[in-house]
Amino acid sequence: MNDDEILDELRDRIVEGISEEALDFIHKAIDANIDPIQILNEAIIRGAEEVGMKYEKGEYFLADMLLAADSINDCMDVIKPKLKEEKHKSPGKVLIGTPEGDLHDIGKSLVIALLQGQGFEVVDLGVDVPPEKFVEVAKKENPDIIGISGLLTVTISKMTETVTMLKRKGVKAKIVVGGGILSEESCKHIGADAWTKDGWKGVKLIKNLMEVN
Amino acid sequence: MPHDWEASRRRIGATIAGGVGIDRVPYFPIVCEEIICRISGKTFRELLSSPKIYGNAAIMTYEFLKADSLAIPTAYAGPAEALAFAEANNKEDVIKWSDYKVFMAKQGAICKTEEDIEKLEIPDHSKISLWDTCISAVDFVREKTRYPQACALGIWSVVQELRGVQAYRDMRKNPDILLQLCEKVYQSQMDIYNLFTERVGPSPTIFFTGYAFNKHMMSFDDAMKYEGQFIKRLQNETKAKIMLHNCGTSPYFDEVCDNLDVFAINGSHPLDIEYWVGFKERHPDITIVGANFDVSRELFSGTPLDVEEKVKENITHLASGGRYAVGPICCLPWGVSLNNIMAIPKAIKKWGTYPLQTL
Numbered sequence: 001m002n003d004d005e006i007l008d009e010l011r012d013r014i015v016e017g018i019s020e021e022a023l024d025f026i027h028k029a030i031d032a033n034i035d036p037i038q039i040l041n042e043a044i045i046r047g048a049e050e051v052g053m054k055y056e057k058g059e060y061f062l063a064d065m066l067l068a069a070d071s072i073n074d075c076m077d078v079i080k081p082k083l084k085e086e087k088h089k090s091p092g093k094v095l096i097g098t099p100e101g102d103l104h105d106i107g108k109s110l111v112i113a114l115l116q117g118q119g120f121e122v123v124d125l126g127v128d129v130p131p132e133k134f135v136e137v138a139k140k141e142n143p144d145i146i147g148i149s150g151l152l153t154v155t156i157s158k159m160t161e162t163v164t165m166l167k168r169k170g171v172k173a174k175i176v177v178g179g180g181i182l183s184e185e186s187c188k189h190i191g192a193d194a195w196t197k198d199g200w201k202g203v204k205l206i207k208n209l210m211e212v213n
Numbered sequence: 214m215p216h217d218w219e220a221s222r223r224r225i226g227a228t229i230a231g232g233v234g235i236d237r238v239p240y241f242p243i244v245c246e247e248i249i250c251r252i253s254g255k256t257f258r259e260l261l262s263s264p265k266i267y268g269n270a271a272i273m274t275y276e277f278l279k280a281d282s283l284a285i286p287t288a289y290a291g292p293a294e295a296l297a298f299a300e301a302n303n304k305e306d307v308i309k310w311s312d313y314k315v316f317m318a319k320q321g322a323i324c325k326t327e328e329d330i331e332k333l334e335i336p337d338h339s340k341i342s343l344w345d346t347c348i349s350a351v352d353f354v355r356e357k358t359r360y361p362q363a364c365a366l367g368i369w370s371v372v373q374e375l376r377g378v379q380a381y382r383d384m385r386k387n388p389d390i391l392l393q394l395c396e397k398v399y400q401s402q403m404d405i406y407n408l409f410t411e412r413v414g415p416s417p418t419i420f421f422t423g424y425a426f427n428k429h430m431m432s433f434d435d436a437m438k439y440e441g442q443f444i445k446r447l448q449n450e451t452k453a454k455i456m457l458h459n460c461g462t463s464p465y466f467d468e469v470c471d472n473l474d475v476f477a478i479n480g481s482h483p484l485d486i487e488y489w490v491g492f493k494e495r496h497p498d499i500t501i502v503g504a505n506f507d508v509s510r511e512l513f514s515g516t517p518l519d520v521e522e523k524v525k526e527n528i529t530h531l532a533s534g535g536r537y538a539v540g541p542i543c544c545l546p547w548g549v550s551l552n553n554i555m556a557i558p559k560a561i562k563k564w565g566t567y568p569l570q571t572l
Contacts, residue, residue, distance in 0.1 A: 061430060062381050062431060063382065063384040063431065063435075064385065070382070101314065103317045103318065105320055106320070106377070106378045152544075153508050153543050153544055154245065154247055154544065154546045156548055180429070180461055180462045181509050185509070185510050185511075186510070188514060189514040197429075198429055
């Protein structure tokens with residue numbers, strides 16, 4: 001198998017969401033001395049994009065996205081130390097959590113995996129995060145983007161509170177809110193910089209905000 | 214003037230029947246616990262302290278809103294079912310309580326492992342204090358207002374509470390274990406239905422939260438496998454009529470109406486009013502509750518006039534011949550101004566009194 005074939009196989013396994021086989025191929029890629037940055041760009045990132053496109057076309061659903069995201073995560077665990085050795089620069093740091101009162105984390109889990117698959121550094125605050133905690137960790141981690149993901153209409157108020165506090169406390173990161181409940185109007189009301197309804201669009205949005213191709 | 218619940222009952226009945234004898238378009242909001250807390254001034258735990266307190270607070274709220282619907286929101290297949298399963302399986306610590314809204318369960322914590330699913334005990338709702346209070350509150354409301362109460366059930370909404378994100382992995386990796394969980398949730402729903410029947414009386418209609426029927430989440434085949442087939446079973450067993458609720462942004466409403474026997478659908482997407490006009494033509498016997506009126510838009514960030522315009526748009530396009538009720542989707546959230554909320558009944562009175570004003 002030549003390098004291109006190994007990378008193609010790895011990408012395909014990621015798209016199919018078969019973690020065990022994806023891991024086999026990433027180890028093969030490392031054993032074949034393929035540049036880790038090339039593995040990231042040509043197999044992992046492209047695989048994630050293909051998964052996103054299938055979702056947009058209605059060929060993939062949440063279950064398929066999650067399994068692909070799991071494969072990406074597993075591969076990233078293997079390749080991250082190599083990327084550090086190569087001094088690979090992450091395209092950005094994203095701090096993410098669900099607002100206080102919202103314990104739903106399906107959207108957040110998906111976005112985290114897909115962002116990691118695109119090489120982003122992600123700080124996961126978990127669920128039910130009070131505004132003060134967002135501020136505290138944002139000050140410590142200095143992220144480029146803060147993502148607030150929620151499912152319930154009742155959490156729009158808490159998103160507003162969180163965004164207001166982040167801005168008041170001088171946090172400069174761009175703020176993206178995500179969830180099926182949101183709209184252009186509610187995004188404006190909340191005071192966020194951008195909004196998204198689904199995980200894959202959220203990843204594309206963050207890449208655009210970060211000017212990552 | 215005191216609220217006339219008998220008139221509300223007739224209004225809802227007439228619109229479902231196709232508008233014969235209907236005086237105006239009904240108003241069917243989804244009132245969650247936090248609005249009841251807000252209007253009644255009581256904490257959520259206070260509401261749960263007795264069926265009478267909860268029942269009276271609910272009646273007061275719906276009357277304040279000038280609604281034609283009336284329900285006890287906690288008695289549905291969402292967080293309260295998670296609590297019932299948590300109690301039945303000694304996992305109460307996964308429930309987080311709040312002062313002015315419903316408690317929530319940590320998603321996926323009750324059925325973290327496959328063994329948890331296999332050993333999952335189905336709750337006896339009559340022995341769960343919260344359910345005992347809520348069903349008694351439903352009966353109190355029915356008794357006091359003579360307004361018929363509907364049982365509220367669901368499968369996927371509960372599965373997500375119990376299994377969390379793992380449910381979607383199971384869908385591809387271990388569908389059998391997922392179906393086993395769906396089956397247990399179904400048995401639990403039947404337990405609620407039976408308790409409801411025993412305490413409140415038969416529920417000829419069921420408000421069913423069909424969260425699986427969302428194109429973002431799963432294929433229609435999977436939605437039928439993990440929810441639709443259970444709706445069919447439920448109907449076979451209960452003979453009840455189903456109103457299907459889905460507050461997602463890409464619901465399978467057409468497919469649902471083609472494949473399941475529902476009398477009404479409750480949702481707010483797609484937002485294109487022309488879709489709903491077409492839906493009414495394609496499914497003339499189905500009552501639409503909602504259409505393109507979503508709480509996160511005009512209600513949240515518009516003015517009372519914007520809200521009135523939205524209500525007018527829906528009524529003028531959809532209410533001719535009945536089978537349409539105004540209903541913003543989903544729950545009226547905490548942050549919505551009361552001026553905006555109260556613009557809804559005002560607009561219904563203005564634009565929704567039959568005979569309707571033409572476009």
